[in-house]
Amino acid sequence: MASALCHKCSTLRFYDLFNDDVVFHPDLNALVQSAKKCEGCNLWWTQVQRDCSKEDIAACLAKKLPANAIKSSNNGDFNIYLRGEWHPAGTASVPDQIWLSCGVLVSVVDHAATKLQTHLAVFADPATPAGALFAGRYSTSARNPEYYATFAKGTLKACRNTHGVCNQASPPGARQMPTRVIDVGDQALPAAKRITRIVLTKDLKQPQPYTALSYCWGKGTQAKLNDENLAEFTKILPESKLSKTHTEAIDLTRLLGIRYLWIDALCIIQGNTKDWESESKRMASVYGNAELTIIAGRSADSGLGFVTNDYPTTKKLPKPVPMKAGPNPHTGDGPDLGSVYLTIQRGKSVGPVDTRGWCFQEALLSNRSLIFGQDQVAYQCRSHTRYEDGCVDVDTSKREQSLTSLNPGTKPEVLRRWYQMLNSFTPRALTEPHDIFPCIVSVAMITHGVLKARYLAGIWECDMPRGLLWKSRWSYTSRRHFLPIEKPLASPFTKRAGETPGKPVIRAPSWSWAHVTGEVFWDTNPRIESKWIDAKNVHIEPRDQQGLWTTAKGVGNPDVLYMSALELQIRGKAVQVRCTNVLKKRTPLTPEGIMMESIKSTPSAKPAPAPTGTAKPNYIALGYFDFPGDPRPPNIWCLLVVVHEGLLLTRDGKGKFHRVGWFAVQDGKQFDGVKDMAVDLV
Template sequence: MSVGQQLPSEPRQSIFRPRLWLQNCLWKHHTELCGTAADGMPRSLPKRLICIGNNQDQTRLIDDFGGKTVPYLALSYCWGPSGHITTKLNNYKNHLRSIPWQALPATYRDAIDFVRAIGYRYIWIDALCIIQDDLDDWNSEAARMGDIYGEAILVISAANANHVGFGFLNERSGSRTFKNKLQKGPGDPTHILVQEPTIHGNILGDPSLEQQWPVFRRAWTLQERLLATRLVHFAAGEIIWECATTCACECGHLEAVDAVTSRKRYDLSSLDGLKVVERANRWDELVLSYQSRHITKDKDRLSALSGLAARFQCEHLGRYVAGLWSNFILSMLLWEAKKGRRASEYVAPSWSWASCQGRLIRNDAIEHNSKFQAVLEEAYSEPSTADPYGAIIPQSGFIRLSSPTMEGVVVRSTLNGHPMIQLTPGLQAFLVSDVHLTDSQIGGTVKCMFLRGLEAGPSGRYVEALILNVSKNLVDYERLGVAHIRNHSFDEDQSLRKQLPLVLETIKVI
């Protein structure tokens, strides 16, 4: 328990706080950190915005700004089940005239009320500002998502709403306040308010708490948060502020700790000061976080991260290929899926993390390709839209690797039944398959492509390999998983390279 002021039971009673935080950021924070000028004018506008007018009946979509630039807010939220109002080809012209207030779900109404309360007139909401059944419009606006959230004067995060009908200006639940009496000797007692604190792990970067809020469980909202110049989170118990300079909250906890330093792993403003290997590892951290989130449509998996990829891009990372950076691709291939499943439709080649839904882990830090015994000969994927970091054309992605290889057989451990790769009569590799193996796959022959560790002695790292199956075209290969051989598993007097019947091959993996 921590001592603090009593918070209003209604978030609407606290709207003055984010207004003050915003004014303070615009006028006092350094523009190189917090981005916008004091008037909050963006450098570019989305194709459309919602104009909130002076009252509820004047809410409408606008696509002609008369050559002017206007400040706008953007909404980050959970869609939830389908069925809520969206802009489509058949109602687009109607929405330019008016959007029926009663047809709007609670989260949209709350967002519009908030925009009006802090003195602005425009907001961007994806479901209403993108024509949802116009593929060209969706692709063009999805490619600009990074700019849309980055140029917004403020992003509203409906943090505690698990669907669009929930709203975020409801009566608060969560933190409770207790009145306590202190008696020190004779005289009147002193009364203090003791508030049950809000958990701030979401802001401070505690991985165990990162998905406590529903909005942090949605894949799209990762880049919406990280690319925003400033955000205001409407959590269960209080309102929380984030920008590159300051973190703040109603209860005062974030001002009492070094919250900005604690969330540095999320800060994109420091990217240009990182060494390229640090930049690659920062990307990998984001991918691991991203893959633990839910996405409704598998086909959006690369698109929902494209704004961040554009921000990370630099010459020394190499080309962006289906979610991986070519100069670090050998290390980035060694992701492991926990209870994964393959996407329901083609999203990415089998070697890309984007092809597999589920939580990922990694055993080692990302390293440059030069640290590996395998050699990347070619890496390619073809974007399906004008966005070079978005979705790719089906079947277009591949890598060509040269590496020591050998065949192995999938078996089950006699100790615990876990899948293994039998390399020689006396040597097995521990298999981490991307998806659950069926009984029919046990006993099958696979290709083992060793990436690193073959020269390691007993004190070196374990050996790591890609495990591949022949693809349906009977020429190329597809990823089945990765395998490890612990150093104590083989002869201490010589490297593994000398113990295995290896052949140097160049293989295309799709």
């Protein structure tokens, strides 16, 4: 069915818009009126309401200057102008698009204040004359639903043929395959004669290319490999019993001409602790050596699948609208290219997968990924990220500066990248809380290869002062954008002795960032890194004569998957304190702060009495409790870690200390004269 377009929309050509500013409507009111009958104007009006403030829209409808507009010579101009932006072969980080501006030519917006401005993306259908010059595509359940396969084949082929750095990361002849993979069948055979089954890679004559799947299990993961069906699945893997995400991954692997596929639920023996622990340590190899990782980003449940893109329907967006293309936008040569289409610009969000803990490592370790994102498909490799809408992000700095880069960097750089990685990892969710260390074990092993230091419950022994001073981003910065940290809760699906589903569990010692769930962060500014390593600034040290922070046996290897308890033997300045709330007037953005009133004491001394009358309290620090909603501990200590920061501790009946928060020093002189003491931190 043809789109209902007004005279202006039906006669506009992209060629004309690319070469000049064009008056679209005499004012915003005219656009609104036309939007009632014209699908093109309705698309523009929808975008204006999505992208511009209500105040600016109201002012333009009333033909008044918006409150934040700069007075200039164009104050009386309320024309609606359009101007096209085109990038040959999709060479920009933005799609081909058309800009709309009120009251000023789009071409001079950078030099004059527009009253409001927005834009729509431009795309062309594949295998059309316009498609040869316009890089953007649009693939949904209602339009070009099979294009994802063409996109995947084309981008993977180009990467194989032209990206030296991608091939260098995983040379085909040197790839190590996972223990088991799914054989999706000999492509030379008719579909009816192909047999899908699990194979042991040691039985293959030589390593073969394979794809790997990264996805959310949800409740839809049906058939799983276990000890009982292992023999059966090596003969035939019944696709009718698999979840939709699994079958779609199998179909896509076949479309790409690749014979083998790795899926965790079907290639790791579920319920077999020995096999699960052994295989979980090999994720760097599994994803790093895959020819391609398929990231089912848009699906929260494997029962729903990931190929179908229904984002326009779910977001209730207007459908794309055609526009005449005209000749070559740049030269004006050649025949008319037919039609291009306008649509609301799609986002680059990956989707629900980006919220899951296990999927974080999988994406980080992959050299090439095909991402079925929330709004569109993308191909990501070490050279660039190419999106379905034509955008190309050639900024490879994130990959080059990651822990999985070909040159991870010096020790200070690797530590910085480790903390930056944790900043992104800690907000992610885990169904099984005790997976906190297993699901980053491969990244930890890569990091260990550079640092050569012991790995203690998620903290590197060579950087213990900084590692201990993790902070809740919610309490330290803006509560508007972050959530508070919480206590890990037992999984409703996994039964562990002594745990009740939905109740708090202990998965790491109190001093480890893994003790909590939620976003934590560290200072990674290289200009102040001396604070953590300069002996003049550091006020704690290990009591062990060999410089070990703990004398516990059998710890320190990054492949230790569970570290719920570990004691540090520290020597440092610890002062017992009294807490006094001083922030009486709070706003939602006020940090959860308390002041510490010094009770200069030895470990055996009794706390000094509280100040009476008008005596001025002796404040030394501003403190932040990890769980401010919990009852205040009966005793609180300040352990000075570096010159301006330290840990809030409480001491149990056995003399052991537990972390309860951190503090920022207000009066460092209060620690002068305090003798070092032994602190056993658990």
